[in-house]
Amino acid sequence: MVRISQETTDDEPAVDAVHTAAFPSADEAELVAALRQTDAFVPSLSLVARDDGTVVGHVLCTRVRVEDDPSIRALTLAPVAVRPDEQGQGIGSSLVQTALDTAAEAGFDLVFLHGDPDFYSRFGFHPAEIRGFENPFETPPEVFMVATVGDDSDEGGPLSYPDPFDHI
Numbered sequence: 001m002v003r004i005s006q007e008t009t010d011d012e013p014a015v016d017a018v019h020t021a022a023f024p025s026a027d028e029a030e031l032v033a034a035l036r037q038t039d040a041f042v043p044s045l046s047l048v049a050r051d052d053g054t055v056v057g058h059v060l061c062t063r064v065r066v067e068d069d070p071s072i073r074a075l076t077l078a079p080v081a082v083r084p085d086e087q088g089q090g091i092g093s094s095l096v097q098t099a100l101d102t103a104a105e106a107g108f109d110l111v112f113l114h115g116d117p118d119f120y121s122r123f124g125f126h127p128a129e130i131r132g133f134e135n136p137f138e139t140p141p142e143v144f145m146v147a148t149v150g151d152d153s154d155e156g157g158p159l160s161y162p163d164p165f166d167h168i
């Protein structure tokens with residue numbers, strides 16, 4: 001049975017291994033390690049999926065700033081990964097949904113991400129540029145998405161991401 005809970009310090013090597021196995025390079029594992037050291041890190045939004053106690057998935061949300069209105073409480077969801085031999089069973093979906101629910105409970109308003117629209121639209125993510133947000137990365141517009149989990153706002157404009165995203 002798969003359960004989702006907050007990552008502990010003891011989980012860090014297993015989380016690193018999940019990202020290294022799921023992605024083509026160690027970049028995402030290194031991103032997670034670097035983000036843990038920043039002010040943008042929110043411990044309750046670093047979530048692990050455990051199958052019989054073994055970590056098989058992880059999702060991280062960290063704070064981003066809406067430059068034109070820093071009172072908006074915003075996050076970016078990145079990265080999310082499930083160990084390859086455990087994919088396709090709903091674990092990734094549970095991680096994303098639990099991250100959004102946890103973000104809402106913690107009082108956040110918006111969650112941004114860059115990812116596949118077919119996968120993320122089912123969780124309420126919509127193209128962010130249509131809402132006036134500027135994509136901080138050189139990705140196709142359709143992969144830059146936002147979901148509202150708290151107060152909605154008409155504010156758009158540029159976003160400021162934690163420094164470790166500059167190196168990915």
Ligand SMILES: CC(C)(COP(=O)(O)OP(=O)(O)OC[C@H]1O[C@@H](n2cnc3c(N)ncnc32)[C@H](O)[C@@H]1OP(=O)(O)O)[C@@H](O)C(=O)NCCC(=O)NCCS
Nearest residue numbers: 022023079080081082087088089090091092093094116119
């Ligand atoms: C994306 C990922 C987290 C999904 O986890 P999962 O446990 O396989 O997801 P679920 O079983 O809940 O959902 C599977 C759905 O995700 C889709 N999916 C699988 N890999 C995907 C990917 N890389 N990008 C987008 N969608 C993906 C599948 O097509 C499937 O869709 P369906 O429900 O219409 O059949 C997992 O495949 C993974 O770790 N991929 C490698 C890392 C990655 O690309 N992370 C996302 C970018 S940060």
